[in-house]
Amino acid sequence: MLLAQNLRHSYANQFEIVLPDIDCKNKEGIVILGKSGTGKSTLLHILSGLLRPTHGKVSIDGTDIFSLTEAERDIFRKKNIGIVLQKHIFIESLTALENLNFFLKTASGFSDNKKCLNWMESLGLGNKSSSLVNNLSQGELQRLSIIRAMIHQPKLVLADEPSSALDDDNANIVIQLLQEQAAISSAALVIVTHDSRLKTMFQKQITI
């Protein structure tokens, strides 16, 4: 599913970061652990195709994503990748439901109110559908982020520090949620984090 080989990246005038090789199969979860500044976000942005590495190759479901043009990569990303970031960024002027619908339509080409509501219902956000995202709590936003990353059934889910701001209980809930939903969608799950609590939750681990 996800194959990353010989990745290296250097920002202008800075030393080169050497990134680990990754091989992650369908329904498989993998956690990439590393301290701040070791290039975790860089790796995540490379895996999602946002940032072109100075060296190396990323292939998702058999597609070498950096052989695509930028526009093709945008389309590839929206169809095949779901992303959960540490900060939960939504379109401020839209309600929670409108946000989900917007991203669902972007990813799959059509909006589906019922599908969005079902997802929100199942993650305990049923009564928040018409709230503006600014009126949602961090926990609610986190769940909304997870729905956004999963609702179009991507092949790969990338998560950036999904648990680091949470206490033990909530961290467990969120990680389990990600694992469950990834399993339901038969997606590969890649979590990039410095949160060592996750070590026990994934069999496959890479430390950078």
Next chain:
Amino acid sequence: MNALTLAIKNILYRPLRSSFNIILIAFSVTLIISSILINEQLKNHFEKNLAKIDLILTAKGSPLQAILCNLYHVDAPTGNIPVKALKAFLNPRHPLIKSSLPLSLGDNANGFRIVGTTIEYLDWYNLSIEEGKQFTSNMDAVLGHEVAKQLKLKIGDKFLSGHGLVEEEDNDHLHHNEFTVVGILSSSGQVSDRLIYTPISSYWLIHNHHPNEEAVNNEAHDHTSESHSDAQIVYKDSLANVDQSISSLLLRFNGRNIQTLNFGRNINENTDLMSAYPAIEMNRLYEITGSISDVLFYIALLVTLLSALSIFISLIQSAHERKKEISMMRLTGVSRSFIFNNILFEGLLILLIGFLLGIISAHLLVELLGHAGSLKNKYGIHGFAFYRSELYTFALLLILVIFASLYPSYKAYKVNVHESLQS
């Protein structure tokens, strides 16, 4: 949800900023459109009432005043001239003059000016009688369309006139001769809608308490006003023989040439009369009013540029504030062109709403001004006229706003997702 709906949501989400920009646009549009409305209608008004009059003859005074008073009925007459002095110009065989129209002015009825003239005024101003008939006796009155409507006068009604050009409370100035309405004109959109026409001899009747015997006709009559009312009126061909005064004589030439130009100059230099060319005097007036409306136009332009600048700044700000949001959208696969259109549409929507508000308020404002400042009465200025220049204004604003929106849109389009998500 498309880029347009999202733009609407964004406008609604920041109501204060959006309404400030909308108000700015509306304000500049109001300035531009109302000055267009006033200018165009004023020009239209002046041109319409020119009635192909080449020259007017009056008592000595200000030529512009003479034109304004005798053609547009907005200023006071320059004085009276004896018909004797005009005898040569009343000759139908005059080599230069094609036709002439005498006017006597100075009285009003409830604020509407009374014009003493001969029956040719109908042809000169292309007027037609809607109801009743042309005047045939002294103290007969043919009312302009507006006059009949506003004073609620019908055929056969009688009214009194007053001396002066405006309505006065003081009844002492009322004349004792009663006018009788014999005709009402169809609406022409000219000043004549607001004038009362009467035979020129009515004026002499009202003002000369001891009129000359030969003034009106050769019949013997006493000096009471009643008998004068029935007296026969003066027609053009008999005017030359009358020993009376009139306010002015309007002239049409057979053609315009060097002779007609010298004609006016000769009169000014060699007689007690004054000649004034309407075309020349009006151009002089346009030069004065033109520079005033130029200043207005530049102010309006400045405000317009300011509102475009404000839109520019707001959109830049909006794009900056939404940087993370836009990055997130890009991250989840929203295309660059969607982002670009989203910002552009926001600018265009503000323009559109502001422009509509501006158009409405400009027309209402001019309509109100027309009533309050009696611009409607004097110059026919009202709010419910539409001009092509309003479309040009829209085009101008559209170009400005597109330019103001392009850079912010481009900035959002080019947002570096990787960098802005890391910060």
